[in-house]
Each structure stands twice: as structure tokens, then as C-alpha cells.
Amino acid sequence: MMRAVPLIRMENVGRIFDGGAIVALRDVNLSINEGECVAIIGKSGSGKSSLIQLLCGCDEPTSGRVRWRERPAPSPRQWRMLRATDIGIVFQEFNLLPILTALENVEIAMVGQGVSAAKRRRRAAELLARVGLETRQHHLPAKLSGGERQRVAIARSVANNPALLLADEPTGSLDSVSAAAVTDLMFEMQRTHGAALVVATHDQSLAARCRRRVVMKDGCIVDDSAAASAPAWSVERVSPEKALGCARDRGGGTEARP
Secondary structure: OOOOOOOEEEEEEEEEEHHHOEEEEEEEEEEEOOOOEEEEEOOOOOOHHHHHHHHOOOOOOOEEEEEEOOEOOOOHHHHHHHHHHOEEEEOOOOOOOOOOOHHHHHHHHHOOOOOOHHHHHHHHHHHHHHOOOOOOOOOOHHHOOHHHHHHHHHHHHOOOOOOEEEEEOOOOOOOHHHHHHHHHHHHHHHHHHOOEEEEEEOOHHHHOOOOEEEEEEOOEEEEEEOOOOOOHHHOOOOOHHHHHHHHHHOOOOOOOOO
């Protein structure tokens, strides 16, 4: 039986900065499948954000390669196209344009996709209504709470029905009540749209809601536990020897860039 093609795959990926003084990622192998829900867990400096940046093509690996649907590593132009059509991103700091309203911030994600202005505005309004912001759509970000801004960011991330939804510490800047609401919303939107969801977090309660959990330490994957239904070939089993080698190669005390 033919095995499913992963949505995105990292092969022996490394990322260094400052001529090798900082090792953010080392020899990372990771496959994400269609519709999968994955938590990337680790302390600050473990390499979680660097991994997310590589999965969306906002950064390039120093070594190894990232494949999209098993095709050769995309060019910068192809990555930009993927982020416009197939990859949605939710950032910790929201990344909303301050001079645009909530409605316009969602609508702008659809510009250049062959959608008329009227249809863009209608879909943006529908998405904001789904995240509970129907009465706040004409407010600028400065007039929205942190939880409301993150809800706008989630609506924007799914505007083009992406195949992959990435979230980098999506609740890190929120109070506990807003964090719980945003977490519920994010998983609801993932189920509704059927996208693969990859969440980088140090929040164990958020991670527990994902069927697969990937643990990072010092730029390495040290554990990858999947539900029994996940294909075995998509999970890298990390030996203690490799984990120790990773820490040794990083010099023991050098922290990865967040």
C-alpha cells in the first residue's frame, strides 16, 4: 500500500547564527501530515521559534532542506506564494497592521488571490463573526484587547483555507482567560478548515490538546510521541545517544536563539 505524502518535511535541518557561535537547530528531521495536530514543546531557547520560521519559509536552513509535499525545497518566491495560499501563521505578537481595521487586516490576506474586493470584504466579515468580533470589525488594533487582536490574527490566518496552520506561542502574551478562549478558537478553526496545525508552546495544557507532541531541547528533537494512528515513518525516534551528542555538540551552555 502506498504511504501518504507528508505535507511538509524537514530533512537533517540545521540553523546556525553568528558564524556558528549560536546553534538554533541541529540535525532536525520532522514530517507533518495532512490534517495533523502537533505541539512543539520546549523551554525558551530550545529552538521552537526557529523551527516555525523554517516551516513557513521566513528563514532558510544553514544545512539540510525543507520539502513541501515532497517537492524540492521551495525558492524564496515559491515560499512567498505558499504563505499567501497554503500556509497560515499566528504570531505571539499578533503582527496586525496598526493603520488597518480588524476587517482590513483579515481582508489583506486575500489580496492578489483573484478574489474580488466585495468577496474579500464579505469573507473577512464572516470570519470575524465566527471568532466573535462582528461588532469590532471596524476598530483599529490599538482599540482591541490582546485576546481580540489574536482572534483577528487567527481569522486572518485561515482566510485562504490553508493546508498548514502554524502558531508560535499564540497565547504567550495573553492573560489566562483570553488564552483559554484563543486556544479553544484555534482548535475549532483547525477542525473546521481541516488544516494541519503546528503549535510551538511551553504551555503544557495547550500541548496536551494535540495528538502528537514533539519535545525540543538545545536545538534538537529529543522526543516525538504520536497517537497510535499516526504513520510510524512520520515519527523520528531519538536515541539517548543522539540526545547526548546534540547537547555535547552545542557546548552544553550555548542557548539556541528563540
